Amino acid sequence: MTTDRLLKWNINVDPMCVFCKLHPETHAHLVCECTVTSRLWKDVFDRLQMQVQLKTWAHLVSWFMEKAKKKYVEGQLMRRIFAEVLYSIWNERNQRVFNRIHRDRQSIIREVAYLCNVRVVSKLKLVLQNKPL
Numbered sequence: 001m002t003t004d005r006l007l008k009w010n011i012n013v014d015p016m017c018v019f020c021k022l023h024p025e026t027h028a029h030l031v032c033e034c035t036v037t038s039r040l041w042k043d044v045f046d047r048l049q050m051q052v053q054l055k056t057w058a059h060l061v062s063w064f065m066e067k068a069k070k071k072y073v074e075g076q077l078m079r080r081i082f083a084e085v086l087y088s089i090w091n092e093r094n095q096r097v098f099n100r101i102h103r104d105r106q107s108i109i110r111e112v113a114y115l116c117n118v119r120v121v122s123k124l125k126l127v128l129q130n131k132p133l
Contacts, residue, residue: 002027018096028057030093036105037089043109044085080119084112 003013003025017025019036031037038054045052054060067078088108095101 002030018093031086031089032057032060040089040105040108041085043105044081044112047109047113048081077116080116081112084115084119088112 003015004027006013007015015024017023017029017034019030020034023029023034032041032054033056041052041054041060052063064078064082068075068082070078088111092103092108095103
């Protein structure tokens with residue numbers, strides 16, 4: 001849970017974002033509006049050679065929802081990228097909060113690229129194995 005929700009339950013936690021330490025940690029801030037995570041998204045989009053202006057969490061979700069409707073493979077890839085980046089942000093947040101382990105942005109980007117590649121390639125192999133040539 002993000003710290004804003006923990007505080008509502010009267011759990012004593014530092015309310016500031018674990019990434020930027022400038023703003024309270026909310027869901028929207030953590031996954032999109034924080035300067036650190038928004039830079040992470042920008043790096044992902046740069047690798048995809050896409051120009052996307054992130055404004056809000058709702059904007060990010062609607063952008064990915066639109067892309068996920070695309071052709072079969074492209075849509076699958078966009079859904080995978082969205083899920084992997086969100087998971088990586090949440091995982092990095094938890095590592096920083098609970099284990100005091102910090103990774104740099106490029107390490108996180110490399111992990112996302114690797115996971116997307118492995119999962120998409122393995123899924124493609126399964127599809128190809130089930131298709132008669």
